[in-house]
Amino acid sequence: MARKKSSAQPKVDPAGAPPVSLKQLAEHLGLSPATISLVINASPVADSIPQRTKDRVMAAVEEFNYRPNFTARSLRQQRSFIIGVLVPEVSEGYAAMVMSGIEDHLLQEGYFYFVASHRHRPDLIEEYPALLLRRSVEGIIAVDTPVFRSKGIPVVAVSGRGGENGATNILLDHDKAAHLALQHLYDLGHRKIAVIKGQAFSSDTEVRWNAISRQAALIGIEIPPLLVGQLEGDSSSPELGYAVTRRLIDRGGQFTALFAFNDISAMGAIRALREAGRPVPQQVSVVGFDDIQSAAFQNPALTTIRQPLRKMGEIAAEILLGRIQSAGLFSKHVTVAPELIVRESTAAVRAKA
Amino acid sequence: MARKKSSAQPKVDPAGAPPVSLKQLAEHLGLSPATISLVINASPVADSIPQRTKDRVMAAVEEFNYRPNFTARSLRQQRSFIIGVLVPEVSEGYAAMVMSGIEDHLLQEGYFYFVASHRHRPDLIEEYPALLLRRSVEGIIAVDTPVFRSKGIPVVAVSGRGGENGATNILLDHDKAAHLALQHLYDLGHRKIAVIKGQAFSSDTEVRWNAISRQAALIGIEIPPLLVGQLEGDSSSPELGYAVTRRLIDRGGQFTALFAFNDISAMGAIRALREAGRPVPQQVSVVGFDDIQSAAFQNPALTTIRQPLRKMGEIAAEILLGRIQSAGLFSKHVTVAPELIVRESTAAVRAKA
DNA sequence: ATGGATTACTAAAACGATTTAATTGCGCCG
DNA sequence: CGGCGCAATTAAATCGTTTTAGTAATCCAT
Numbered sequence: 001m002a003r004k005k006s007s008a009q010p011k012v013d014p015a016g017a018p019p020v021s022l023k024q025l026a027e028h029l030g031l032s033p034a035t036i037s038l039v040i041n042a043s044p045v046a047d048s049i050p051q052r053t054k055d056r057v058m059a060a061v062e063e064f065n066y067r068p069n070f071t072a073r074s075l076r077q078q079r080s081f082i083i084g085v086l087v088p089e090v091s092e093g094y095a096a097m098v099m100s101g102i103e104d105h106l107l108q109e110g111y112f113y114f115v116a117s118h119r120h121r122p123d124l125i126e127e128y129p130a131l132l133l134r135r136s137v138e139g140i141i142a143v144d145t146p147v148f149r150s151k152g153i154p155v156v157a158v159s160g161r162g163g164e165n166g167a168t169n170i171l172l173d174h175d176k177a178a179h180l181a182l183q184h185l186y187d188l189g190h191r192k193i194a195v196i197k198g199q200a201f202s203s204d205t206e207v208r209w210n211a212i213s214r215q216a217a218l219i220g221i222e223i224p225p226l227l228v229g230q231l232e233g234d235s236s237s238p239e240l241g242y243a244v245t246r247r248l249i250d251r252g253g254q255f256t257a258l259f260a261f262n263d264i265s266a267m268g269a270i271r272a273l274r275e276a277g278r279p280v281p282q283q284v285s286v287v288g289f290d291d292i293q294s295a296a297f298q299n300p301a302l303t304t305i306r307q308p309l310r311k312m313g314e315i316a317a318e319i320l321l322g323r324i325q326s327a328g329l330f331s332k333h334v335t336v337a338p339e340l341i342v343r344e345s346t347a348a349v350r351a352k353a
Numbered sequence: 354m355a356r357k358k359s360s361a362q363p364k365v366d367p368a369g370a371p372p373v374s375l376k377q378l379a380e381h382l383g384l385s386p387a388t389i390s391l392v393i394n395a396s397p398v399a400d401s402i403p404q405r406t407k408d409r410v411m412a413a414v415e416e417f418n419y420r421p422n423f424t425a426r427s428l429r430q431q432r433s434f435i436i437g438v439l440v441p442e443v444s445e446g447y448a449a450m451v452m453s454g455i456e457d458h459l460l461q462e463g464y465f466y467f468v469a470s471h472r473h474r475p476d477l478i479e480e481y482p483a484l485l486l487r488r489s490v491e492g493i494i495a496v497d498t499p500v501f502r503s504k505g506i507p508v509v510a511v512s513g514r515g516g517e518n519g520a521t522n523i524l525l526d527h528d529k530a531a532h533l534a535l536q537h538l539y540d541l542g543h544r545k546i547a548v549i550k551g552q553a554f555s556s557d558t559e560v561r562w563n564a565i566s567r568q569a570a571l572i573g574i575e576i577p578p579l580l581v582g583q584l585e586g587d588s589s590s591p592e593l594g595y596a597v598t599r600r601l602i603d604r605g606g607q608f609t610a611l612f613a614f615n616d617i618s619a620m621g622a623i624r625a626l627r628e629a630g631r632p633v634p635q636q637v638s639v640v641g642f643d644d645i646q647s648a649a650f651q652n653p654a655l656t657t658i659r660q661p662l663r664k665m666g667e668i669a670a671e672i673l674l675g676r677i678q679s680a681g682l683f684s685k686h687v688t689v690a691p692e693l694i695v696r697e698s699t700a701a702v703r704a705k706a
Numbered sequence: 707a708t709g710g711a712t713t714a715c716t717a718a719a720a721c722g723a724t725t726t727a728a729t730t731g732c733g734c735c736g
Numbered sequence: 737c738g739g740c741g742c743a744a745t746t747a748a749a750t751c752g753t754t755t756t757a758g759t760a761a762t763c764c765a766t
Contacts, residue, residue, distance in 0.1 A: 032747080034748095035745060038745095050744075068723065069428075075428050075751045096445075100444040134423055136422070136424055236646070271650060293617075299623070385715075387715080387754080387755080401715085423753095430721085711762100711764080711765100715758100717756105721752105722751105725749090728748095729745080731745105732743085733741095736739100
């Protein structure tokens, strides 16, 4: 305590100088840690502290580049400023897009997030929420992930089914989506429309299919079981769309248009159709879903239903933080609107030759 | 302290029972927190504790579902078991794929990670590492992100340029990649080959271009400046590839093959060529780079150089954890091998009609 | 019987903040 | 001149662990 004196200009240290603690700073200033903490956090208790002292404190903070230790603060305040994000797989365009929106909002508000990809494995879907909880996340956003018991922290589900246990759901207006797609095809003269449903484990599958049935009936289109296929397998490659379309073709049902579960499967479907000698859009029109990046640059460019995925992520984050701040009432769900993007994979049905 | 007695079966609490602390558990067992901590962590000091007591402790842990508070433990041990991941943008396929590999390894080893997307903004590239540091991450993985001062924690760069300041680099063998692509085209009879370079801010751009120049010379191909284009703009849509290919065509240089910087730009290029009446692969062959998911389902399916992105992420995580564990020597870089994936976008050059 | 090992624990000090309830000194009023 | 109130601080508890340095009791050998 008598020797260090020449270390008067700490400034920018090159690499490894350990950060200063509140106590050290206090000692340097001849004040107590309490005072400094109060000043730094602009606590109302600090109102009685004269500006002179406050300035002195702030100057020292600057000089030594003092930053409160986040872990210590977390422990004391019981706040981590971390939230957990559950997705099927980070590298899938759908989840990545939602995450992008989530991140945007969270970082802005001073939060960080942990990501965990469960790859639809039930054991991981069970395990990860608990693991996140143990890391004291303050809330969870579940993207396309089935329900789980949320022990005491708020949960927001993006296109998931969290209906029951207190989760807020961000979901697409599937009826509008179905209407946009079907009406578009109907207007082009299509009457025989095939549909590719999603995998059973995908939370959108059921609601979407129900919406399609409803809207088809309203418009006056009949969709016989023969023209309904379902994605199978848990990869996310276009291969699945290819396979189901092959089955659809082999089954022999006639159709002039196809409404795919997502853009990825639409890509596979287009290839299957082409190989079967039924080029898109000349003989069959195809409508995708999601409007992922590469949809616009397929050949033919994909007509699709755009989901505002980024926006959905942002909303999810915003609502979650809201629920964290005030643990009061909360809405059960928020609906966002889809949009029809017309490109080249749909065309008017050809007049009978 | 005399009243609670009937709460003998805590079991699975429905929602909001606060977790028990070590102290409570200790009180319940009539032992000190120290003992329990030692038993739980199987500390060597606990060797002298009789099995009977250990069993009692473990039983109580089970009964009350006790889990040590992670924040408290972090504070005491000065370990967060968190690492930071810097990427240009989570929703880009390239980064997402690498992240997937990173996550895989990290979660296995009991770590979580924070993601921050800087979207190539210099201020964020400057700010985020500091922010992560403040959150006491134990290391940083930088994906396609230029260098920054890593204050005291290990850094691993995936296809970044961290050459100088003590980062380990995971990089592709670009010479091999260039050789694979060029030799493939050469073997198909191509001699006039155009190249699309990446944006200036992308760390791969320069090394890759140098490798291409080198390998072209070795094989005996000349690549005149007239046939070299560069991606411009910081979006990651195929639009950029489309634009640069248009410029290339307009400039009037003759070429029968095109080597794109990545699959995304290859998609744009193919469209530009098609619109200009030069179908792929009949008149021009195109080789992409990366082998992203949808590459196989383009029309024509993309011939491309596959980067083992997931694997690169895994390796990055593994090396980083290694460096965290033992802060000793470390390798400056690790090289991974690319692979040529031949599909439909390349074909033999047509005999002069 | 004494002293050194061993056994079975525990007290208390960290870790680095935040926050509540004092404490001290001083001016001023009655 | 006693005491009230205010201004400027601070002591100390707390958050929930981990870990070091003990301590007390028992055992065994001499």
